Amino acid sequence: MQDIRARAAQVAAPALPCATGPPEAPCTAPxxxxxxxxxxxxxxxxxxxPPPVVYGTGGTWMEVSFLNGDLTGRGYKTNPLCKKPWTSDVVGRPIIDTTATLVQRAIRVGHPKNGMLNPKSDVVIPRSCARPVPKILHFIWLCSPLSETRARHVQGFxxxxxxxxILFWTDTEVPLLSKMILENGTSARPAGGIERKDAYLEAQSFQSLRVIRHLDTFHENNRNPGVCALKSHFWRLEAPLKYGGIYIDMDHxxxxGFDEVGGELWRxxxxxHKVCGANIGNHIFSGDKGSGFLDFAIKVIMERCEKLSSCNVLEGTGPPPFAMSVLRYNASDMAFIGDQFFGKTGIAAHKAEHSWR
Structure with missing residues (x-):
C-alpha cells in the first residue's frame, strides 16, 4: 500500500523528513x-x-508512535508487548506492529472490512501530506439546548x-445560564472568546450534507438521541476538515492545557488508541485543514449510509469505521497516542457520560 513515504523520492538527499522517510533514515526536519x-x-x-516520550508540566508525560515507524519499541516507558490475550489489553501501548497486523486485529474485534475499508481492495486512495494542525478546539452539541454541565466543560477547555x-457548534439556541458560563472568564483570552458556529449554516459546504438532510427527513423525530449521535459523526469529521484543529467530545x-504537555506535538x-492498536477512538482526534485523511473518513461513512445499508451509530458511522479508516489510509505522519494519557495528563479526561444524551 502506497503511503506518504512516497514523497521521499522528491526530497533532496541525504536526509528525509521525519514523518516521510523509512525508519532507518536520519531525521533532520528543522x-x-x-x-x-x-x-x-x-x-x-x-x-x-516527536520523540517516543514527550514531557509536560507537573511531571506529566505521554508516549507517541506512528504507523510505518520504528518497530523496535526503543525509548518508551510502557512495555510495547500486548497483554495476553491481546483483546483484553485496555492500555494504548506503543505501536510496534505493521499496519497489516493492526488491520487483522481490527477485523478480529469486528470492525468493518467492506466497501472502501476492504483491505484487499485495489482502489487507490488519494493521499496528501499532513500540514500543521491549527490551534483550534471543536465542540459539537446537536438537537437540544446546551446544559450548564456541558457549558462548564467547554469553558474549562x-x-x-x-x-x-474555541469553536462551539450547535443547532439550538444556547440557554442564558449556559451562555453566561461560556462567557465567564473566556472573553479576554489571547485567542478570543468562545465562538458559536451555526451547525446547519456551516454544513451547507459539507460534502456529507445530503446524508445529513436524508437523516433529517427520513426520521420523523430527527432529534432523538440515536439520530443525533449518528449526525454528530459527520460534523465531528467535517468541522476539523473545514477549519483544522482538535475535535473533543463534550464529556471531556x-x-x-495542550500547550503544557508535548510542545509542538499538537501540530x-x-x-x-488502545487494545493493541485495534481500538482507535473518535472521541478526540485532530486533523489539518483540508486533511486528506478526514476527507477519506467522511467518504467512508457516507458510503456506509448510502450504499452499504449500514447507517447506524456504531458499526455504520462510529468508532469501528473510524478505526478502519485510520488503518486503511495508513498515514505515516499521524501520531498515535495511548488513550490513557489524556486522562493522566489532565488535558482531556474522558468522563464517558454519553454526551449525546
Missing part, C-alpha cells in the same frame, strides 16, 4: 518556532518527529487553553 511554521507546508518538512480558538474535562494530527 524544528521551527511557532511563529515561523507555515500552515500550507507539510508538517514533516518543518518539525522533527477555553480557560486552560488560552491560545486556542480539562485540568491542564501533528493524532488519534487515540
Amino acid at each position: 524544528t521551527k518556532t511557532p511563529a515561523s511554521i507555515q500552515e500550507e507546508v507539510c508538517v514533516a518538512d518543518q518539525l522533527a518527529r 477555553a480557560i486552560k487553553n488560552p491560545n486556542y480558538r 474535562v480539562a485540568t491542564r 501533528w494530527p493524532f488519534v487515540t
